[in-house]
Amino acid sequence: MTVDTPIKVQIxxxxxxxxxxxxxxxxxxxLENLNYLIRYHRPPLVDDCPMRSFGLTRGSTYVLPIxxxxxxxxxxxxxxxxxxxxxxxxxxxxxDSSDAYAGGATVWxxxxxxxxxxxxxGTLTTQTKADQIIPADAEVLRYQISAPAxxxxxxxxxxxxxxxxxxxAGRMAGSGAIPFDDGGLAHADEWPIHTEFINRCKVxxxxxxxxxxxxxxxxxxxxxxxxYTGPASDGWNEMPPVRCYLPFQGPEVNxxxxxxxxxxxxxxxxxxxxxxGGDSIELAxxxxxxGDTLTxxxxxxxxxxxxxxxxxxxxxxxxxxxxxxxxxxxxxxx
Amino acid sequence: MARQPSPKNYxxxxxxxxxxxxxxxxxxxxxxxxxxxxxxxxxITPYCGCARMFDSTTKVSANTxxxxxxxxxxxxxxxxxxxxxxxxxxxxxxxxxGWIFAHEAWTNDGGTTGNxxxxxxxxxxxxxxxDLGYFGEQRDIKETSGTNDDNAPSDNVxxxxxxxxxxxxxxxxxxxxxxxxxxxxxSHLVADLETL
Numbered sequence: 001m002t003v004d005t006p007i008k009v010q011i012x013x014x015x016x017x018x019x020x021x022x023x024x025x026x027x028x029x030x031l032e033n034l035n036y037l038i039r040y041h042r043p044p045l046v047d048d049c050p051m052r053s054f055g056l057t058r059g060s061t062y063v064l065p066i067x068x069x070x071x072x073x074x075x076x077x078x079x080x081x082x083x084x085x086x087x088x089x090x091x092x093x094x095x096d097s098s099d100a101y102a103g104g105a106t107v108w109x110x111x112x113x114x115x116x117x118x119x120x121x122g123t124l125t126t127q128t129k130a131d132q133i134i135p136a137d138a139e140v141l142r143y144q145i146s147a148p149a150x151x152x153x154x155x156x157x158x159x160x161x162x163x164x165x166x167x168x169a170g171r172m173a174g175s176g177a178i179p180f181d182d183g184g185l186a187h188a189d190e191w192p193i194h195t196e197f198i199n200r201c202k203v204x205x206x207x208x209x210x211x212x213x214x215x216x217x218x219x220x221x222x223x224x225x226x227x228y229t230g231p232a233s234d235g236w237n238e239m240p241p242v243r244c245y246l247p248f249q250g251p252e253v254n255x256x257x258x259x260x261x262x263x264x265x266x267x268x269x270x271x272x273x274x275x276x277g278g279d280s281i282e283l284a285x286x287x288x289x290x291g292d293t294l295t296x297x298x299x300x301x302x303x304x305x306x307x308x309x310x311x312x313x314x315x316x317x318x319x320x321x322x323x324x325x326x327x328x329x330x331x332x333x334x
Numbered sequence: 335m336a337r338q339p340s341p342k343n344y345x346x347x348x349x350x351x352x353x354x355x356x357x358x359x360x361x362x363x364x365x366x367x368x369x370x371x372x373x374x375x376x377x378i379t380p381y382c383g384c385a386r387m388f389d390s391t392t393k394v395s396a397n398t399x400x401x402x403x404x405x406x407x408x409x410x411x412x413x414x415x416x417x418x419x420x421x422x423x424x425x426x427x428x429x430x431x432g433w434i435f436a437h438e439a440w441t442n443d444g445g446t447t448g449n450x451x452x453x454x455x456x457x458x459x460x461x462x463x464x465d466l467g468y469f470g471e472q473r474d475i476k477e478t479s480g481t482n483d484d485n486a487p488s489d490n491v492x493x494x495x496x497x498x499x500x501x502x503x504x505x506x507x508x509x510x511x512x513x514x515x516x517x518x519x520x521s522h523l524v525a526d527l528e529t530l
Contacts, residue, residue, distance in 0.1 A: 007501075007502070008410070008500070008501025008502050008530065009374065009377040009378065009410050009501045009502070009530065011337060011374065011527040011528050011530060012337075012370055013335075013337065013528060014335050014336070014337045015335060017363060017366055017367040017370055018363050018367070026366055026370055027366055027369060027370075029370070030366070030369045030370040030373050030374075033370075033373040033374065033377065034373055036377065037373060037376055037377055040377075040502050040503060041376065041377070041503075042407050042409075042503040043381040043382065043407065043409075044381070044384065044407050047384040047386065047404075048386065049386045049387075049388040049390075049402060049404055049516075050388065051387070051388050051389055052388065052389040052392070054394070054395075054396070054398070054399040055394070055395060055396065055399070078405060078505065080403050080404065080405070082398070082401075082403075084396070084398065122398070124403050126405075126507070154398060154399075154401075156401075156402060156403040156404065157402075157403060157404040157405060159404075159405050159407070159505070161407050161503075161505075194358070195352075195354055195355070195356060195357055195358065195359060197369075198353050198354050198359060198365055198366075198368075198369045199352045199353050199354065199369075201353070201368075201369035201370070201372050201373050202352070202353050202368075202369065202372040203352075204373075205372045205373045205375075205376040206349045206372070206376075208376065209344070209376050210349075214381050214382035214384075215382065215384045216382050216384060216385065217384065217385045217387070218384055218385070218386050218387065219386075219387040219388075220388075239387060239514075240387070240420045240421070240422040240473045240514035240515060241420060241473070241475060241515075242385035242386065242387050242418075242420050242475070242514075242515035242516075242517065243383075243385055243418035243420070243475050243477075243515075243517050244382065244383060244384065244385040244517060245380075245382065245383025245385075245418070245517055245518075245519040246382055246383075247341060247379065247380040247381075247382075247383070247519060247520065248341040248342065248343050248379060248380075249343055249344060249345045250343065250345050250346075251345070251346075252345060253345055298345075303341070303380060303519055303520060303521050303522070303523070304416070304477075304480070304519055304521060306383070306418070306519070308475060309385050311387065326387075330382040332344035332349075332379075333344040333345065333347065333349045
């Protein structure tokens, strides 16, 4: 029995699907594409640009809610920053995870810590740390970025996407995905086309899609009271809207929204995340991860189908509201 | 005969029922095509275009504060993309000392210098990250061109962003300036999946 994982998606000719022969194909190609999908379906788990992170001569810490794969997959971390005023400065990126966020009392488990020397003054540095496992029960990541020895640093972007190992034969994964080995189809006696083979194409494709949530909204600032306060006045303040593309989806899509925010006093009902001209949800600023489901009505057509999202935050008179992170995920079919 | 991409609308699809409940179904074209389609559609349907909120509109000390470098993971089969730029500004009538600004943007595949850089002037006032409700505040979401597919432009005009076309997902480094948020849609897929 061999588990073949194609290095790219295999496309059967249209004619092969309309006039199938009495042979392994085109079903074998479809089944092998499941192995491809398990390995190469790579929607970002993290896709965050820090809110305002320029000219930093100190280290900075960001925490962001996540919902990783149930399969405990490997992920690749790409971190982008610029060191401004001195060439070849070393910056260390450390990433931790936790399954129970409790603010400053959180117990963290290290995923990796890696130093990278910048490309030169004012030049973008991209650090890639490949194939790091994020535990299936992790609910938050912490990024700690060190200060350069000399000069200032601009933090630009954090990107994390799944890069699982080559598909191995075995039982159903926690996500419900089942890899394909050719033991049945390639058997000398040519097993009959089995119901399970047909259905596995859909069951596993759907399992992979649903398991790897796709990042739909990101807003990130530093942790605790270093979070975003903005040029806010008392009461509700609405930040500039952003467009989330939901290609080919609709007419309604559910987004799972999470936030970490806190207040120095007053009401904790301080965050609204919603669709421009549509529904919104309210999340509490308790210092913990809070979340809810936002239903959006998509606009546009085809690849340009989208929903415009907005965030409003409230400030009680005499108090301060800190927004540390907002993340929303799209789950196909939700 | 080309095999055209047919991305799937999962919001209106039945994800839980089986393709067939027959014990030993015949290898009919409809069954095989359905089985094949579920997997290929999952592979080539573009990923959600993340809406990123941030402030690259406010200059405190350096022009580099207008820059934002990021990257997009692009699903197989992509050819072109479009960006949605969130803009925020103070009207010039309120702050006449300001300037009419222009956004610059690129994707790595399309080129990062010279005429490959898209230049998108805006009639808005001085770029500045503001909450709604401030006097003189204005903002909108601007989509880049959906029609100009010039891969060798003679000027840095608004056009479609080139993306890597591949049979596996790719990471596309991108840049944009003077915006309060950005997202990228894969607007054009290959005409024939067999070319991947």
